[in-house]
Amino acid sequence: MGGEPEKWILMLTARTPTNIAVIKYWGKRDETLILPINDSISVTLDPGHLCTTTTVSVSPSFDHDRMWLNGKEISLQGGRFQSCLREIRARAQDVEDKKKGIQIKKEDWQKLHLHIASYNNFPTAAGLASSAAGLACLVFSLSKLMNLKEDNSQLSAIARQGSGSACRSLYGGFVKWVMGKEDNGSDSLAIQLVDEKHWDELVIIIAVVSARQKETSSTSGMRDTVETSGLIQHRAKEVVPKRVVQMEDAIQNRDFPSFARLTCTDSNQFHAVCLDTYPPIFYMNDTSHRQVIINCVEKWNRAEGMPQVAYTFDAGPNAVMIARNRKTAALLLQRLLYNFPPQSDTDLDSYVIGDKSILKDAGIKDMKDVEALTPPPEVKDSTSLTQKSKGDVNYFICTRPGGGPVVLSDETQALLDPLTGLPK
Amino acid sequence: MGGEPEKWILMLTARTPTNIAVIKYWGKRDETLILPINDSISVTLDPGHLCTTTTVSVSPSFDHDRMWLNGKEISLQGGRFQSCLREIRARAQDVEDKKKGIQIKKEDWQKLHLHIASYNNFPTAAGLASSAAGLACLVFSLSKLMNLKEDNSQLSAIARQGSGSACRSLYGGFVKWVMGKEDNGSDSLAIQLVDEKHWDELVIIIAVVSARQKETSSTSGMRDTVETSGLIQHRAKEVVPKRVVQMEDAIQNRDFPSFARLTCTDSNQFHAVCLDTYPPIFYMNDTSHRQVIINCVEKWNRAEGMPQVAYTFDAGPNAVMIARNRKTAALLLQRLLYNFPPQSDTDLDSYVIGDKSILKDAGIKDMKDVEALTPPPEVKDSTSLTQKSKGDVNYFICTRPGGGPVVLSDETQALLDPLTGLPK
Numbered sequence: 001m002g003g004e005p006e007k008w009i010l011m012l013t014a015r016t017p018t019n020i021a022v023i024k025y026w027g028k029r030d031e032t033l034i035l036p037i038n039d040s041i042s043v044t045l046d047p048g049h050l051c052t053t054t055t056v057s058v059s060p061s062f063d064h065d066r067m068w069l070n071g072k073e074i075s076l077q078g079g080r081f082q083s084c085l086r087e088i089r090a091r092a093q094d095v096e097d098k099k100k101g102i103q104i105k106k107e108d109w110q111k112l113h114l115h116i117a118s119y120n121n122f123p124t125a126a127g128l129a130s131s132a133a134g135l136a137c138l139v140f141s142l143s144k145l146m147n148l149k150e151d152n153s154q155l156s157a158i159a160r161q162g163s164g165s166a167c168r169s170l171y172g173g174f175v176k177w178v179m180g181k182e183d184n185g186s187d188s189l190a191i192q193l194v195d196e197k198h199w200d201e202l203v204i205i206i207a208v209v210s211a212r213q214k215e216t217s218s219t220s221g222m223r224d225t226v227e228t229s230g231l232i233q234h235r236a237k238e239v240v241p242k243r244v245v246q247m248e249d250a251i252q253n254r255d256f257p258s259f260a261r262l263t264c265t266d267s268n269q270f271h272a273v274c275l276d277t278y279p280p281i282f283y284m285n286d287t288s289h290r291q292v293i294i295n296c297v298e299k300w301n302r303a304e305g306m307p308q309v310a311y312t313f314d315a316g317p318n319a320v321m322i323a324r325n326r327k328t329a330a331l332l333l334q335r336l337l338y339n340f341p342p343q344s345d346t347d348l349d350s351y352v353i354g355d356k357s358i359l360k361d362a363g364i365k366d367m368k369d370v371e372a373l374t375p376p377p378e379v380k381d382s383t384s385l386t387q388k389s390k391g392d393v394n395y396f397i398c399t400r401p402g403g404g405p406v407v408l409s410d411e412t413q414a415l416l417d418p419l420t421g422l423p424k
Numbered sequence: 425m426g427g428e429p430e431k432w433i434l435m436l437t438a439r440t441p442t443n444i445a446v447i448k449y450w451g452k453r454d455e456t457l458i459l460p461i462n463d464s465i466s467v468t469l470d471p472g473h474l475c476t477t478t479t480v481s482v483s484p485s486f487d488h489d490r491m492w493l494n495g496k497e498i499s500l501q502g503g504r505f506q507s508c509l510r511e512i513r514a515r516a517q518d519v520e521d522k523k524k525g526i527q528i529k530k531e532d533w534q535k536l537h538l539h540i541a542s543y544n545n546f547p548t549a550a551g552l553a554s555s556a557a558g559l560a561c562l563v564f565s566l567s568k569l570m571n572l573k574e575d576n577s578q579l580s581a582i583a584r585q586g587s588g589s590a591c592r593s594l595y596g597g598f599v600k601w602v603m604g605k606e607d608n609g610s611d612s613l614a615i616q617l618v619d620e621k622h623w624d625e626l627v628i629i630i631a632v633v634s635a636r637q638k639e640t641s642s643t644s645g646m647r648d649t650v651e652t653s654g655l656i657q658h659r660a661k662e663v664v665p666k667r668v669v670q671m672e673d674a675i676q677n678r679d680f681p682s683f684a685r686l687t688c689t690d691s692n693q694f695h696a697v698c699l700d701t702y703p704p705i706f707y708m709n710d711t712s713h714r715q716v717i718i719n720c721v722e723k724w725n726r727a728e729g730m731p732q733v734a735y736t737f738d739a740g741p742n743a744v745m746i747a748r749n750r751k752t753a754a755l756l757l758q759r760l761l762y763n764f765p766p767q768s769d770t771d772l773d774s775y776v777i778g779d780k781s782i783l784k785d786a787g788i789k790d791m792k793d794v795e796a797l798t799p800p801p802e803v804k805d806s807t808s809l810t811q812k813s814k815g816d817v818n819y820f821i822c823t824r825p826g827g828g829p830v831v832l833s834d835e836t837q838a839l840l841d842p843l844t845g846l847p848k
Contacts, residue, residue, distance in 0.1 A: 228689075230658075230659070230662070230663040230689075230693065231655045231658060231659065231663070231693065231696065234654075234655060234658040234662075235654070235655065238654070238658070239654040239655070261702070264702065264703075264704075265652075265654075265700075265702050268699050268700055268701075268702065268704045269654065269655065269699075269700045271699055272655065272696040272697065272699040272700040273696065275692050275693075275695055275696040275699060276689075276692055276693045276696040277692075278685070278688065278689045278692065279688075279717075279718075279722045279726075280688075280692045280713070280717065280722075282713050282714065282718070285710055285714070286709055286710040289704070289706050290706065290709070293703075293704065294703075294706070298703045298704075302703075
């Protein structure tokens with residue numbers, strides 16, 4: 001870098017998956033460093049269906065750090081963004097791009113400014129952990145741009161400071177966020193338990209549920225729970241440690257009945273401690289619990305004599321269902337479409353998105369096939385339970401366990417213009 | 425009693441209140457004797473508004489024990505009825521009615537048969553603890569008929585074997601069910617904390633909520649919770665014992681803020697352990713939690729800076745709200761009627777029952793006054809929360825803390841014909 005402002009722009013684009021916890025994170029022991037009160041375990045979702053793409057760029061012509069989310073400029077002043085940027089800059093290394101003739105010394109990173117553009121390939125505000133994928137992608141892409149030596153696990157401890165569950169998006173497959181013991185959070189990071197190929201017959205169906213009520217943010221919600229619940233410490237200290245061990249075994253052994261039991265009970269216990277908060281926090285609504293859990297899943301699991309489907313709910317009413325294999329997923333989708341038919345003006349193609357082959361396996365090609373669905377055998381004799389809930393679900397996403405962050409070498413996928421460094 | 429069957433009938437009628445727990449009973453340590461895993465505390469409801477009336481009669485002409493509930497004959501073969509009848513007969517004493525010339529020796533009670541008629545002055549299956557009032561009334565009326573020497577506390581240990589929470593209906597005011605330590609349950613009984621005059625400014629409003637779903641019975645529900653919840657034992661052993669001490673203090677000192685906080689948090693924790701059960705149990709529905717707790721009560725309490733109203737929910741969606749005084753109750757009723765207006769074909773007089781003077785205090789004489797209600801100040805600026813929920817509440821009952829069981833000396837109130845011993 002010389003004394004004259006130069007025109008070069010160095011740019012990198014990466015894609016990072018979102019994740020859904022099967023053993024839940026709820027409650028911090030340190031609000032600033034985002035250190036949790038218990039370990040958690042998640043499954044990474046296929047980035048082909050749900051992911052964040054982020055382009056990061058640096059240029060001596062940029063005069064301050066700027067960021068755009070889904071095309072709209074947002075502030076980077078928040079403490080969490082600042083923590084991540086500071087931690088990454090502190091670890092930046094020399095960078096050389098011989099083709100472009102760019103050389104950046106590690107000490108230069110403190111003075112250079114960044115432009116960042118991020119895009120979620122799924123609707124925002126749908127309660128689908130966009131901040132997890134987003135912060136993970138920010139940290140991952142910057143680490144590549146700045147040539148950090150840290151591995152993904154060490155990066156996860158940085159992403160964690162942006163959004164707790166973001167640390168689990170640094171790997172594919174099944175991931176454990178180890179709570180750690182250190183006060184400085186250096187050992188509170190993600191490790192991969194198994195990659196996405198280990199248990200690839202699982203199918204994940206997400207019901208994006210209409211929420212009529214504004215929800216409690218998870219940051220303030222978990223703070224209130226830690227301060228007021230008489231049960232949360234017992235959960236964190238006594239219940240979760242045992243479940244984490246059992247869940248790791250279930251995942252290693254592809255033991256679906258144990259996996260399903262642990263996933264469902266841990267989701268329910270997370271919502272139980274929310275309800276035990278004062279004032280109480282309700283994330284699930286009647287659609288979530290009565291229709292999805294009771295009508296679709298629990299009755300079916302009981303009728304089959306063993307779990308076919310696991311369910312889990314994050315801090316919102318959306319249901320994430322994990323089917324043991326493709327065949328079960330097709331049967332689940334039939335049940336879901338029977339219980340939650342689309343509104344008459346909805347197109348089936350936009351009502352079931354993601355992996356459409358599950359729809360095909362379920363023998364459903366168009367709305368006529370949806371209308372022709374009959375009640376599943378397990379609810380046939382209890383007429384009161386077969387009420388259809390049109391409009392309670394906005395849409396379904398079919399997906400599967402997926403891989404971790406990747407750098408996209410195809411420059412046409414960049415979200416920033418390589419000449420201006422502004423959103424395309 | 426001679427060898428010839430005689431025609432005499434001895435009869436007695438009593439009335440017993442229902443009760444609602446403010447520190448909840450959930451979980452048994454002995455299923456047969458009905459011994460709980462923690463103490464509980466309840467408030468007795470005014471029997472003028474909610475009670476069971478029971479007529480018990482004995483005659484040498486009866487050839488087997490029979491019982492009618494709300495005019496319909498029911499079986500007495502259940503283990504719980506049999507436990508109560510056996511325990512009471514074992515304690516029966518000599519009885520003499522000089523006017524009628526009847527003499528019964530205590531040993532005769534083992535051979536004599538009973539006719540029993542019981543009537544609830546509130547709709548059955550409304551989830552209003554009818555079995556508590558019913559079993560308490562059965563035990564109380566039989567104890568008077570058979571001249572038992574036991575006091576109400578000792579009788580409560582018999583009623584407990586019929587229906588756990590029935591033991592708390594043997595007293596008025598605030599009542600504690602002491603869990604006891606003995607294996608035979610002899611020390612698991614009710615004691616009165618204060619009578620109904622101690623804190624007589626409280627007003628209780630019950631929202632009888634439409635339940636579209638069949639609920640889990642509390643017997644099987646609490647069994648499942650004890651077997652599967654990772655939180656219930658911590659609640660019973662660590663949380664409730666402290667709350668019971670605090671609740672006794674709050675009641676003694678008429679400390680409404682503490683009373684309200686304890687009542688609400690204990691209700692929420694009971695529903696939390698239900699949700700922590702596998703499969704999960706949901707008793708509250710969207711009407712209960714979103715509309716009643718959040719819209720009506722929590723927002724108001726927060727806006728006022730201190731609790732105006734406590735809420736508690738038993739094993740069903742009905743909301744029991746306890747207002748600190750009559751003035752608050754009138755304001756609460758306005759909020760409730762604003763949020764839950766009656767269906768257009770409903771008569772206001774049958775929509776708000778019990779103590780109608782609260783309706784008068786609220787300035788509501790007819791449906792026009794209900795329609796003229798404006799949103800309460802605390803929800804005025806959040807339009808999404810003011811949606812009205814017509815039809816979600818079947819009716820409201822206004823009542824207050826009330827007295828314990830009484831014998832009705834007015835023979836016209838008997839439910840059995842004094843000549844035939846059959847329902848009138």
